[in-house]
Amino acid sequence: MSQDDIIRELVTLRDYWRYAISCFNQAELSFGHGTTTAGDDAAFLLLDTLNLPIDALDPFLDARLLPSERKLLAERIETRVTTRKPTSYITGHAYIQGVRFHVDERVIVPRSHIGEILFSEYLGEQGSAYLPDPFAVESAVDICTGSGCLAVLAAKFFPNAVIDAVDLSADALEVAKINVTDHQVDEQVSLYRGDLFGPLKGKTYDLIITNPPYVDHASMDGFPPEHRAEPAMAHDGGEDGLDLVRKILAEAGDHLNPEGGMICEIGSGREILEEEFPHLDFFWLETAESQDAVFWISAEALGVTGQG
Structure with missing residues (x-):
């Protein structure tokens, strides 16, 4: 699935959270930099990237994202998987x-x-x-x-x-x-x-x-x-x-x-x-x-x- 396909098909925060968890689990990433699971790490990456409160995922799960936001999230999910860098290095926080x-x-x-x-x-x-x-x-x-x-x-x-x-x-x-x-x-x-x-x-x-x-x-x-x-x-x-x-x-x-x-x-x-x-x-x-x-x-x- 190309990045263009991802950006076109995934439109809500829930979509990207599910997608990120699947990617992180498939890649067998490690955690321990403030998060301990693929779900928590994915939530942190998404919320911090969008400048949303990092402890408030639920209210935003069904929010539709702008094309520029979807592109940035897709890029950062890929970066997390391919580089294995801690998520904080990717978001800067x-x-x-x-x-x-x-x-x-x-x-x-x-x-x-x-x-x-x-x-x-x-x-x-x-x-x-x-x-x-x-x-x-x-x-x-x-x-x-x-x-x-x-x-x-x-x-x-x-x-x-x-x-x-x-x-x-x-x-x-x-x-x-x-x-x-x-x-x-x-x-x-x-x-x-x-x-x-x-x-x-x-x-x-x-x-x-x-x-x-x-x-x-x-x-x-x-x-x-x-x-x-x-x-x-x-x-x-x-x-x-x-x-x-x-x-x-x-x-x-x-x-x-x-x-x-x-x-x-x-x-x-x-x-x-x-x-x-x-x-x-x-x-x-x-x-x-x-x-x-x-x-x-x-x-x-x-x-x-x-x-x-």
């Missing part, structure tokens, strides 16, 4: 808890559990038992910021805070700059290029946020094409996935204020971490998809005392 961010192949597609935790703690009805009062946070840093999405969210959640964001990749920081500008937090967020805490020159913070590369080499060897399309350095956590986490734990105390703490995403390395650091008091945070992928640790647990 990713979402964390409904907040839209620009992404492209210079950065990993953001899908951090930390965004969910921040939303549930600071936008919920109950206060947090571990994270600081959002209005009391005056300084925060996002280590390994990538696309800058967590730094942007931090600026929204901590209205009184100055936010620093660090990444080793100059390309990633260019994308982060786009998102900082798009979300109008330029005056609150500063971007730094460097290795972890390297460019921060002894600065200390009330809160450290970090979602570092934490995939082990065995897992990277088994990546499907969708994951291989992302920058390898954004995944590579060393042989067991925890090389950067160890470095961050070793340095974090030097960059925390006494009443502060750190929230860190590590993937599946809890057992290794707890065995290697039995003296550290990790508080594991539950999310919709995990019970032990993210931990909170206080400045006090990292040995920070007094005023400095």
Whole structure:
């Protein structure tokens, strides 16, 4: 079936959703960049392409599409199948808890559990038992910021805070700059290029946020094409996935204020971490998809005392 045939025969969003699901299943695509099934991935591609709310497919299913829209959708469905790139690279957007961010192949597609935790703690009805009062946070840093999405969210959640964001990749920081500008937090967020805490020159913070590369080499060897399309350095956590986490734990105390703490995403390395650091008091945070992928640790647990 030619693309002209597709554009002529398929006229509603429902038509294109069904067609995309069939194509994705036939091609045995992989998911995991914010979607987990062919149906969800197809819905995301269609809705984001048409600038429709990504969580509201049903109201638009029987809407007839313009010829230009049908052509664009057909092209993007074909691109998803033939290139195996994550859908976010095709539409140019990713979402964390409904907040839209620009992404492209210079950065990993953001899908951090930390965004969910921040939303549930600071936008919920109950206060947090571990994270600081959002209005009391005056300084925060996002280590390994990538696309800058967590730094942007931090600026929204901590209205009184100055936010620093660090990444080793100059390309990633260019994308982060786009998102900082798009979300109008330029005056609150500063971007730094460097290795972890390297460019921060002894600065200390009330809160450290970090979602570092934490995939082990065995897992990277088994990546499907969708994951291989992302920058390898954004995944590579060393042989067991925890090389950067160890470095961050070793340095974090030097960059925390006494009443502060750190929230860190590590993937599946809890057992290794707890065995290697039995003296550290990790508080594991539950999310919709995990019970032990993210931990909170206080400045006090990292040995920070007094005023400095």
